[in-house]
Amino acid sequence: MKEIKKYKTQILNGITIFLILTFVIFPGLTTANTFSNIMAGIGLLLLIVWGGLALYNYITSDKGGIVDKEELKEAEKMSAKPKRKTKKTK
Numbered sequence: 001m002k003e004i005k006k007y008k009t010q011i012l013n014g015i016t017i018f019l020i021l022t023f024v025i026f027p028g029l030t031t032a033n034t035f036s037n038i039m040a041g042i043g044l045l046l047l048i049v050w051g052g053l054a055l056y057n058y059i060t061s062d063k064g065g066i067v068d069k070e071e072l073k074e075a076e077k078m079s080a081k082p083k084r085k086t087k088k089t090k
Helices: 002-006 008-030 034-059 069-079
Strands: none
Touching: 002 008, 008 034
16 A cells, blocks of 8 residues: 555556546547647647656656666766866966
8 A cells, every 4th residue: 555655646647648648639639620630639749748747757756766866966976077287387
């Protein structure tokens, strides 16, 4: 039960996206009405953006995300090369 509570937002997002695709987008794209096709296409683009943002938020979340932000900061510090100091002579 704890695992379900941990992934509740991701599960609900996945179910909602699936239902919108099944009952709104696909029927709208297969109708003979051009306006309905255009609106379903716009809805599909918005759905893709929403899904991408939900995935991005899941990956970078502070509690249980895939990417550890502290580890990223440490890696950035390690990869930053110090600038060479050169002596200027006149």
